[in-house]
Amino acid sequence: MQQVVYKKFKANQVNQPSDKKPFVVFENVSKTYKSARGSHTVLQDVNLTVNRGEFICVIGHSGCGKSTLLNMVSGFNTPSTGSVTVGGEPVLKPGPDRMVVFQNYALLPWLSAFENVYLGVNEVYPQKSKLEKEAIVRDHLAMVGLTEAADKKPNQISGGMRQRVSIARALAIRPKVLILDEPFGALDAITKEELQEELLQIWNDHRCTVLMITHDIDEALFLADKLVMMTNGPEAKVGEIMEIPFSRPRDRERIMEDPLYYDLRNYALDFLYNRFAHDDTKD
Numbered sequence: 001m002q003q004v005v006y007k008k009f010k011a012n013q014v015n016q017p018s019d020k021k022p023f024v025v026f027e028n029v030s031k032t033y034k035s036a037r038g039s040h041t042v043l044q045d046v047n048l049t050v051n052r053g054e055f056i057c058v059i060g061h062s063g064c065g066k067s068t069l070l071n072m073v074s075g076f077n078t079p080s081t082g083s084v085t086v087g088g089e090p091v092l093k094p095g096p097d098r099m100v101v102f103q104n105y106a107l108l109p110w111l112s113a114f115e116n117v118y119l120g121v122n123e124v125y126p127q128k129s130k131l132e133k134e135a136i137v138r139d140h141l142a143m144v145g146l147t148e149a150a151d152k153k154p155n156q157i158s159g160g161m162r163q164r165v166s167i168a169r170a171l172a173i174r175p176k177v178l179i180l181d182e183p184f185g186a187l188d189a190i191t192k193e194e195l196q197e198e199l200l201q202i203w204n205d206h207r208c209t210v211l212m213i214t215h216d217i218d219e220a221l222f223l224a225d226k227l228v229m230m231t232n233g234p235e236a237k238v239g240e241i242m243e244i245p246f247s248r249p250r251d252r253e254r255i256m257e258d259p260l261y262y263d264l265r266n267y268a269l270d271f272l273y274n275r276f277a278h279d280d281t282k283d
């Protein structure tokens with residue numbers, strides 16, 4: 001019988017392989033939202049280290065605080081206590097070194113695909129000539145297979161193509177960290193698989209650090225180096241971190257034939273639906 005080779009990490013334990021450098025670091029992060037109805041502690045004492053160039057996926061039940069956590073890296077949210085650092089620097093505000101791709105694309109509807117990507121490039125590289133900036137946009141649209149659709153507006157292209165524009169827009173300004181908040185959640189199964197493969201290819205070529213929220217364990221097992229499993233809120237924290245040891249480049253069919261795939265999948269399912277089952281009737 002094949003030995004299960006994944007490592008399990010207890011809550012708050014940090015994984016630090018010797019050949020990789022810590023890059024995104026959450027240290028004792030808690031977040032309490034205050035409202036007229038009182039205060040609500042969503043995250044409590046989250047500790048997590050993501051190494052430079054690593055691809056991690058975060059899963060957890062709806063409302064446990066996954067977006068809150070990653071918004072602290074993009075700079076759209078701040079911890080109530082504790083710290084979030086990127087490359088050793090505390091995150092104080094949003095910046096072009098940390099780009100976010102959302103599920104709903106967030107493209108400007110009155111601009112073409114080309115113009116949507118150009119907007120960010122123009123903002124971040126004011127010193128470059130118009131020709132240079134246009135070349136960057138063209139390269140990145142080509143990278144996601146959208147050369148032909150460059151002049152189309154978001155409502156003239158499919159959901160998958162819109163998400164390709166969002167990815168091109170994020171990558172065109174060469175972020176150090178790419179944050180993906182359920183980016184493929186709204187896409188059909190085939191488009192989703194195509195985009196997952198493109199994303200892996202792009203990440204392989206560019207090697208930025210990727211933090212991705214997903215509800216799809218198969219997606220996480222195909223894409224990530226590590227799966228970060230959150231406990232339920234309130235006061236959610238990192239429950240366990242699962243190493244995903246499949247070699248790269250990954251071939252979906254090959255890894256799905258590997259018995260280890262099902263061990264890992266069942267382990268994550270057990271975490272979510274037995275050990276940290278969520279009672280929807282309470283919400």
Ligand SMILES: Nc1ncnc2c1ncn2[C@@H]1O[C@H](COP(=O)(O)OP(=O)(O)OP(=O)(O)O)[C@@H](O)[C@H]1O
Pocket residue numbers: 033034035042060061062063064065066067068069
């Ligand atoms: N700005 C805010 N003010 C008050 N409460 C908030 C705010 N943002 C999020 N929350 C609450 O914090 C909790 C965590 O929300 P968050 O969106 O981070 O969870 P999530 O795990 O990403 O959820 P989902 O998987 O459904 O997207 C929820 O109860 C949410 O209602």
